[in-house]
Amino acid sequence: MSIKFSTKGQTLSALSSKITRAKIASLVIFTVEDWQKDKEACLLECLDLGPSPWIVRSSSLKEDTEYYSSAGKYISLLDIGKNNLEWAINKVILSYESDSSNNEILIQKQLKNVICSGVVFSHDPNTSAPYRIINYSDGPDTTIVTSGKGGKVWQQAAFAGTQNNYKFKDLMLLVEELLIIFEHHPLDIEFCIIKSKKKEILYLLQVRPLVLDRLPQSNIEQKQSLKQIEEWLEEHMKPHPFLYGKTTIFGVMPDWNPAEIIGIRPKPLALSLYRELITDSIWAYQRHNYGYRNLRSFPLMSSIYGLPYIDARISFNSFIPSDLDLRLAEPLVDYYLAKLIENPELHDKVEFDIVFSCYTLDLPQRIQCLSERGFKTEDQQIILDSLRRLTSNLIKPEIGLINNDFNKLNTLKERRDNLMHSDLDIMEKIFWLLEDCKRYGTLPFAGLARAAFIGMQLLKSLISVNILTVDEYHYFLSSIATVSSDLLRDRSKLDKKSFLANYGHLRPGTYNIAMPRYDEEADSYFNWQEKLHFKPKQDFVLSGLQNKKINDLLSQNNLGFDSERLISFIKNSIQMREKAKFEFTKNLSDILSLITRVGIQYGFSKEQLSYTNIATYREFTISDMNRKESLKRCIENGKSNYALTEKVSLPLLITSPCNVWGFEWNEVKPNYITHKSVTANVTNIEEKSKLAGSIVCIHTADPGYDWLFSYSIAGLVTEWGGANSHMAVRAGELGLPAIIGAGQQLFLKCSTANKLFIDCSTRIAIVIS
DSSP: OOOOOOOHHHHHHHHTTTOSSSBOOOEEEEEHHHHHHOHHHHHHHHHTTOSSOEEEEEEOTTSSOSSOOOTTSSOOEEEEOTTTHHHHHHHHHHTOSSOOTTOEEEEEEOOOSEEEEEEEESSOTTTOOOEEEEEEEESSOTTTTTTTSOOEEEEEEGGGTTSSOGGGHHHHHHHHHHHHHTTTOOEEEEEEEEEETTEEEEEEEEEEEOOOSSOOOOHHHHHHHHHHHHHHHHHHTSOOTTSSSSSOOEESSTTTOHHHHTOSSOOHHHHHHHIIIIITTHHHHHHHHTTBOOOTTSOSEEEETTEEEEEHHHHHHHTSBTTSOGGGHHHHHHHHHHHHHHOGGGTTOHHHHTOOOSOOTTHHHHGGGGGGGTOOHHHHHHHHHHHHHHHHHHHOTTTOHHHHHHHHHHHHHHHHHHHHTSOOOHHHHHHHHHHHHIIIIIHHHHHHHHHHHHHHHHHHHHHHTTSSOHHHHHHHHHTOOOHHHHHHHHHHHSOHHHHHHHHTTOOSSTTOTTSOOTTTSHHHHOOTTSOOOOOOOOOOOOOHHHHHHHHHHHHHTTOSOOHHHHHHHHHHHHHHHHHHHHHHHHHHHHHHHHHHHHHHHHTOOHHHHTTSOHHHHHHHTTOOOOHHHHHHHHHHHHHHHHHHHTTOOOOSEEOSGGGGTEEEOOOOOOEEESSOEEEEEEEOTTOGGGOTTSEEEESOOOGGGGGGGGGOOSEEEESSOOTTSHHHHHHHHHTOOEEESOOHHHHHHHHTOSEEEEETTTTEEEEOO
8 A cells, every 4th residue: 555755656656546645646657768769659648648838846855755755945936838838848857956867757637626725744853753844825826825825724743634624625535645655654655636517626746755853743742741741721711710711812922022022932941031021920010010910829821731821811801900890890891801712813912903901092092892782872981991091090199000000110129229239149150140130120011011002902992083194293202212223323422342241131032041142242242343423313392283182182182191201101101111121131141141040050051940840949949959950850851841832733823622733823913113115135033144224024022122223123023022022112113114923924935035025004014125
């Protein structure tokens, strides 16, 4: 039953009499030698395929081997007729690098009425896990996927069967049949589906070995992992007596955006630090302090097999104002959950486009959508009044919430300086840096970040009520001086030593111990010979008429503050948030540096330490346990668990436990920053000599990546990032055209291009070459 891989043509020929789950279009195969000896005989053989059009395909000895596929290396030509058949065959032969006369040419009848086509992998090429990954496109064009133009992606586990996606039932059965024929060698399969007399017919276009860099995971091991996750989800998606909402959704970006900050597969140390400093309790304490419901005993982020996911039900509960009539809380949370399910592309914009978390000047109009969900007019008014009180209390100067939080940063700095100059044991320093970071760093940062979100929503509402234009909105943001613009200013005027004294703690991947700080590898981040020219910020001033309109609206909405206070609040909250982020990351960076010193003392590298857990270091301060042996066990356990984490893939949004077995890769709604356009070459952060004048593509970007802006880049594309994320703020501040949170498919399209056109005003990205 089994066969061996051969050339593209010979493999298809051998399969034509063996497979039962699909058809193979009739074909003709001849070698270069055959063509050179008797061209006419080869052409006559092609005519036996029937009327044109035909497709002339490469079938080289150097493609589709067990060690390399050479996919797309040689050309294939579509829509070939009798008049250009000879030309097409010669064109394919010329594309071969080798002059071997045994190379083949494959000619097949071109299929008509194609309704779907694409490529399916039997295994994930990144992890070697047995996920069937289908990249497909609907419609007659069979080149969309194979040419890299895009398409949709469906992914399912080996044991998922066909219940999750009936559309690909026959294709999944074909994959299993081919795996048996090729003795379970990982496969790369091209297919199409045609419509014939109201019947859909699956065609196999090609099968080649999928070359992996490690042994594939067994189907059984994957099944055990996913079953464990499914059972955990079934328990945690049930109704909870202390939470509103009948179920929940887990996502990688709603609220505190772990995918952006620590990545979708963070190492254990980064994950444990993010939980300790933000998502276990700090987030809820500060949200409650700002007038929302008390969720202090609920961790916001779950670790699902080592993958960080935000519990959307907990998040949505936390946006319920503390004084809201409780009878409205349950239907409001259910509304938020339903809207996210219906609009998964908003998963990184829940605070702007899903929840009502503050009062804005356009809220009375926006909130009317609740009528469709059964909320009465008087109920909507109750919600409006509650959000008005919350927002007004935050912005009124006499209450001073954000000023109180901002002043805590001085305490953080003072205590850090005293601590680092003390004679305390290194573990004690780690412990107190961590405790201070929470109490005087991330706690006020969480509040200031909430205030900045509210400020941004109020600013955007000025567009909705026709007081600001979109251009004025971007100009306003670009006028705000933050720590990040201070960095560029100081880079232009300070010497290397002075600059690093201020900014040396920053590191790309703030929570990643393996990434060096600026002051550890300064020359790898900055070109110190290049003279930078800093352009000072231009003030944004509202016109008298705009001020009057804002004051009139603020008065009509009974908000209790004027235009001057509103604009001041928006600017200050953004500046304070960025400053707080800058300050608390000093503690965090010092913690990672001290852990590195611990590793050196006991013979562990940064890479090994990345598998530890911050709880281990806390334990060292209250226990006389053997530190070296404890770290060794922690590293071994972390590595073992992370090896399993690497093999698991889950959707960006988990809306049902069954999602673990199969899911569509969600289309996302990217954040286009500014209204500018740019055409430039594409590069990545590794090619520093090419950064200036290029569009830079990077998966995630936190404050540690601000060194990028010292290179005068032309544009920026990130895979992850929210509308109010650090890089969205930075791009807006600099007036830099950017796509923040492009998502997996658009990011792949941009990052693999040589040259790219981005138009932020029309929200498009076009590959030029």
